Amino acid sequence: MTLLNTLASIVSDPHLSPKQKSNYLALEAEASLPYVAVSDAVTAAMQAGIICDMFEGHAPFKPRYVLPDYAKFLRQGSAHLELAAATDLDEAINALIILYHHVPSVTNMPVYLGQLDELLMPYVDGVDEQTLYRKLKNVWIMLDRTLPDAFVHVNIGPSDNIVCRTLLKIDAELKQVVPNLTFMYDPATTPDDLLLMAASNICECNKPHIANYPLHASAFDAKGFGIVSCYNALPLAGGANTLVRINLKQVASQASSIDAFFEHTLPTYCALAYELIEARAKFLHQESHFFDSFLVKEGLIEPSRFAPMFGIYGMAEAVDILLGNAPISEQMSDKPSKHYGHHDGANQLGYRISKALDAIVKSTPVTYGYNDRALLHSQSGISLDVDVTPGVRIPYGTEPNPVAHIQALAPHHQYYTSGISDILTIDATVKQNPEAMLQLCKGAFNLGFREFSANVASNDLIRVTGYMIKLSDIAAFKQQGSRTNTTGLGAEAAQNTGILKRQPRVAALELTPSYSE
Amino acid sequence: MSKIAVDEVAVSKMAVSKAVMSKVAVDKVADRKTTEREANVHRSSASPLANVSQILPFSCVDGPGSRLVIFLQGCNYSCKNCHNPHTITPCDHCGDCIPACPQAALTLDSSGVKPRIVWDSQRCNQCDACLSACSKQSNPKTQQYSVGQLLAQIRINLPFINGITVSGGEASLQLPFVIALFKAIKASPQLSHLSCMLDTNGSLNHTGWHKLLPYLDGAMVDLKAWQQETHNYITGRDNHRVFQSLTLLAQHNKLYEVRLLHIPGISDFDHEIAALSHYLNQLPESVRIKLNAFHHHGVTGEAAHWPNCHEADIQQLATQLSQRGVKHLVLPSVYL
Structure with a gap:
C-alpha cells in the first residue's frame, strides 16, 4: 500500500476513533522519514527479523518509557504548568492528573503513574475512610476512561497503608483494564494479610502483578525504580530511551553448532543490536530536543537515568533448535519431553544463554545508559510475532504444572534487570483458595522470581503478555471496534498467536506497532 | 470410591491425565469381587511401601492453601459414578x-x-x-514409594506448599504407610509446619482413626448419600461407618470438610434436605460443607447415562441448605 492509500484507509476506518486515527497518522508520518543512519549489516538483520526496533519509529523524538519523579513534583509544584505545591488530597490528585497528560511514551500514553500510595499518603491526614474511597474510586474510573491503554501502570506497596488497601479494594470491585497494577512485596515490611489481599485480587480479576521488591531495589540506586508498561523495571526519574530486541530463534537458526552460537553468532548479532541502540539513542538525545523539556528543567527526569533496554525473545525455540528437538506442540506437553521447559538439559542450555547475554550486556558500554549500560530484558512479544515464544517463556499450551513451571524458569530471573514477565496459568479452582495463590507467589520469590503474574482460567479479564484485556471485548471488537486501544492488540494477538485456542493462555505482545486493516 | 474424580481435582488433574479418565474400560466390578480386592489391599498395606497412582505437586482443592497431593491406588467402594475407575484396584x-x-x-x-x-x-x-x-479397574503405572522417597519429593516442592494431602483411591486402606509418612513429617524440623490432611470416604474404623489422629491435622470426608439404600446403590456399601467417622472427627476437631456430590435424580440430598440440614447443623461451625457437581468426565457404565449436575442444580441445593441454617457452604468454581 502506498503512503497515501494507507493514510486514506486510516482516516476512513470505521472502527477507529478520531484520536486513534490521529495516532496512526502520526506513526505513518514518522515512518515516512528516513531511518536513523545504520550500517548495511544492521539493516539486513532487521529485514531478516533477527533484530527488531519494536516499530518505535524512524526518528525517535520521545523516549520509549518515562518515569517522572512525581513525589518531587507534588512537593515543588511546577513553574511550567503554573502549579503550586500540593497542600491537600484534592490538589495532589488534580496535580498528578495534569502531569499525566504531559508524560510521553512510545504509545503517547503515560506508562507510569507513580507509586501511588506513597505519593498520596502525605495528603490523607484528616480524610475519613469513606471520603478516601470515593475520591480514589473516581480517580480509578477517570484513568480507565481517559487513558484507555492497558500499558498505563500504577505501583503500590510494599508498605501497608490505607491508600494501598483502598486501591486494592477498588481495583477488585471495578475490574477495569486500566490502570495496570503492580503490588510491591517485601517480606520484611509487607504483612501476610496484605499480600493475601493482593492474592485474592488476582483470583478476582488477574491483577495485580506482584513484584519482588528487595530483588528489584537492589538492582537500582537509592533514588529508586518503578514497574511500568508490561512489567519493565526502570530507574525512577528516568526510563528507557529505546528497546531493541533480538530474536534468539533466528539467531540459533544461523548457528552451525552450540559452540558456534556462543562464540560467533550470538556476539555478532548482539553487536548489531548495540549499533542500532546507539543510533536510536543518539538521535533521541542529540537531535530530537526531547531533553529540553520542562520535565528535565524542573528535575522530574534526568537524561543520565535513561537506559536502552536490550530485549530478547524466542529462548524456547532457540534452545530446541540448538539441541535438534522438533518444535514442541500441545499434544506433546504431557509426555516426557526433551524440550525447553520440560527437560533439565534443555533448561540448562537456556540458563547458559541468559548468562552469556548478561555478560555481554554488563560489559558493553553505551553512550546513553544507566551507569553507561543497557539493561537486559526478557521481551514479552508483539502482536505480529508468529511461531516464536515471548522472552524466556515456555511455549503456550505446553507449560507444565505451576510449580514445575516456576522451577524451570527461576534461574533466568537473576539476569533480567529490566524485567522478565512469566505468566502462570492457574485453573479457576484457585478462586476459592487465595492462600494457595499466596503460597505459590512466596515459593516463586523464594526461588528468585523477580515478578509474579498469574492468570486464572475462566476469568473474563485475561492477562495478555503484561496487560489485561476482556475476553468479551475481544468477541465484540470485530463488530464494533473498542474504546480501549489495547483490546485491538489483544484481538490481533489472539488471531496470530493462538492464545485463545486452548485454555486461558497468556499471549505475548507489547504494542500494536503499526496500522493494519 | 476415588474422590479425585468426583470433585474439582478432576479439573486440575485433567491436564495431566485427560486420556486416562476418558478411555477406561467399561467394566463393572461385581460385589463379590469387593471382598477379594479388600483382602488384596490389606495385604499390601502391611508393606513399608505405598502404592501410589499419582502425585500432584500443586493443588488448590485438597484442603487449606496450596498442597502436594499423593493419590494412593486402591479403593474399597465400587461407586457407579467413579471418575477414575482405574484407581480402584491394586495391580495384580x-x-x-x-x-x-x-x-x-x-x-x-x-x-x-x-x-x-x-x-x-x-x-x-x-x-x-x-x-x-x-x-480389573487397575493401572500398571502405579509406583511404589517409600516414606523417604516421598519426603524427598515433598522437600523439592516445599517453598510452594502449605501442606500435604493423601487421597486416593481410598487413602485409609494404606493406613500404616499414611501414619508413617505423617509421623515423619511432624518429626522433621524442616517439614513440621506442613499440615497433614486425609481425603477419605470415611470407611475407616475407630481403631484406625485413633492410630492416625495424633498425626492428622484434618480430614475431608465424602458423604455419598443420606439414605442407606441410596448409599448402597451408589457405592455398593452402607454408610454407618461414614457417620461414625464424621462424629469422631468432629469430636476431635479434625473434620475439615464434608463433601456432598450432587447427582440430580440419583443422590438423595435434595429429598432428605430437612434431615441432612439438621445433621450438618450439629457439626462444628468451622466445618466446610462442600457441594460438588456430578459430571461425566471419566465415568463409565450406567452412571454415564445419569444426568449432569449443572450450576442451577447446585444453586438450588445450596439455597435449600442455607434456608435451613447450614453455614460455611463451598460451591464449585467450575462446572463441566
Whole structure:
C-alpha cells in the first residue's frame, strides 16, 4: 500500500476513533522519514527479523518509557504548568492528573503513574475512610476512561497503608483494564494479610502483578525504580530511551553448532543490536530536543537515568533448535519431553544463554545508559510475532504444572534487570483458595522470581503478555471496534498467536506497532 | 470410591491425565469381587511401601492453601459414578495390558518370586491403552514409594506448599504407610509446619482413626448419600461407618470438610434436605460443607447415562441448605 492509500484507509476506518486515527497518522508520518543512519549489516538483520526496533519509529523524538519523579513534583509544584505545591488530597490528585497528560511514551500514553500510595499518603491526614474511597474510586474510573491503554501502570506497596488497601479494594470491585497494577512485596515490611489481599485480587480479576521488591531495589540506586508498561523495571526519574530486541530463534537458526552460537553468532548479532541502540539513542538525545523539556528543567527526569533496554525473545525455540528437538506442540506437553521447559538439559542450555547475554550486556558500554549500560530484558512479544515464544517463556499450551513451571524458569530471573514477565496459568479452582495463590507467589520469590503474574482460567479479564484485556471485548471488537486501544492488540494477538485456542493462555505482545486493516 | 474424580481435582488433574479418565474400560466390578480386592489391599498395606497412582505437586482443592497431593491406588467402594475407575484396584501383575502397549513400555519381570510388571516412563507416551486393556479397574503405572522417597519429593516442592494431602483411591486402606509418612513429617524440623490432611470416604474404623489422629491435622470426608439404600446403590456399601467417622472427627476437631456430590435424580440430598440440614447443623461451625457437581468426565457404565449436575442444580441445593441454617457452604468454581 502506498503512503497515501494507507493514510486514506486510516482516516476512513470505521472502527477507529478520531484520536486513534490521529495516532496512526502520526506513526505513518514518522515512518515516512528516513531511518536513523545504520550500517548495511544492521539493516539486513532487521529485514531478516533477527533484530527488531519494536516499530518505535524512524526518528525517535520521545523516549520509549518515562518515569517522572512525581513525589518531587507534588512537593515543588511546577513553574511550567503554573502549579503550586500540593497542600491537600484534592490538589495532589488534580496535580498528578495534569502531569499525566504531559508524560510521553512510545504509545503517547503515560506508562507510569507513580507509586501511588506513597505519593498520596502525605495528603490523607484528616480524610475519613469513606471520603478516601470515593475520591480514589473516581480517580480509578477517570484513568480507565481517559487513558484507555492497558500499558498505563500504577505501583503500590510494599508498605501497608490505607491508600494501598483502598486501591486494592477498588481495583477488585471495578475490574477495569486500566490502570495496570503492580503490588510491591517485601517480606520484611509487607504483612501476610496484605499480600493475601493482593492474592485474592488476582483470583478476582488477574491483577495485580506482584513484584519482588528487595530483588528489584537492589538492582537500582537509592533514588529508586518503578514497574511500568508490561512489567519493565526502570530507574525512577528516568526510563528507557529505546528497546531493541533480538530474536534468539533466528539467531540459533544461523548457528552451525552450540559452540558456534556462543562464540560467533550470538556476539555478532548482539553487536548489531548495540549499533542500532546507539543510533536510536543518539538521535533521541542529540537531535530530537526531547531533553529540553520542562520535565528535565524542573528535575522530574534526568537524561543520565535513561537506559536502552536490550530485549530478547524466542529462548524456547532457540534452545530446541540448538539441541535438534522438533518444535514442541500441545499434544506433546504431557509426555516426557526433551524440550525447553520440560527437560533439565534443555533448561540448562537456556540458563547458559541468559548468562552469556548478561555478560555481554554488563560489559558493553553505551553512550546513553544507566551507569553507561543497557539493561537486559526478557521481551514479552508483539502482536505480529508468529511461531516464536515471548522472552524466556515456555511455549503456550505446553507449560507444565505451576510449580514445575516456576522451577524451570527461576534461574533466568537473576539476569533480567529490566524485567522478565512469566505468566502462570492457574485453573479457576484457585478462586476459592487465595492462600494457595499466596503460597505459590512466596515459593516463586523464594526461588528468585523477580515478578509474579498469574492468570486464572475462566476469568473474563485475561492477562495478555503484561496487560489485561476482556475476553468479551475481544468477541465484540470485530463488530464494533473498542474504546480501549489495547483490546485491538489483544484481538490481533489472539488471531496470530493462538492464545485463545486452548485454555486461558497468556499471549505475548507489547504494542500494536503499526496500522493494519 | 476415588474422590479425585468426583470433585474439582478432576479439573486440575485433567491436564495431566485427560486420556486416562476418558478411555477406561467399561467394566463393572461385581460385589463379590469387593471382598477379594479388600483382602488384596490389606495385604499390601502391611508393606513399608505405598502404592501410589499419582502425585500432584500443586493443588488448590485438597484442603487449606496450596498442597502436594499423593493419590494412593486402591479403593474399597465400587461407586457407579467413579471418575477414575482405574484407581480402584491394586495391580495384580497379570500382564494382560502388556500386549496392548504400542510403545512397548510395559514388560514382565519374572526374576522374582512373583512376576511383576515394569513400566518404562521414558517410553510411555501416556496413550492409556493399558488402562483400556485392564479388566480389573487397575493401572500398571502405579509406583511404589517409600516414606523417604516421598519426603524427598515433598522437600523439592516445599517453598510452594502449605501442606500435604493423601487421597486416593481410598487413602485409609494404606493406613500404616499414611501414619508413617505423617509421623515423619511432624518429626522433621524442616517439614513440621506442613499440615497433614486425609481425603477419605470415611470407611475407616475407630481403631484406625485413633492410630492416625495424633498425626492428622484434618480430614475431608465424602458423604455419598443420606439414605442407606441410596448409599448402597451408589457405592455398593452402607454408610454407618461414614457417620461414625464424621462424629469422631468432629469430636476431635479434625473434620475439615464434608463433601456432598450432587447427582440430580440419583443422590438423595435434595429429598432428605430437612434431615441432612439438621445433621450438618450439629457439626462444628468451622466445618466446610462442600457441594460438588456430578459430571461425566471419566465415568463409565450406567452412571454415564445419569444426568449432569449443572450450576442451577447446585444453586438450588445450596439455597435449600442455607434456608435451613447450614453455614460455611463451598460451591464449585467450575462446572463441566
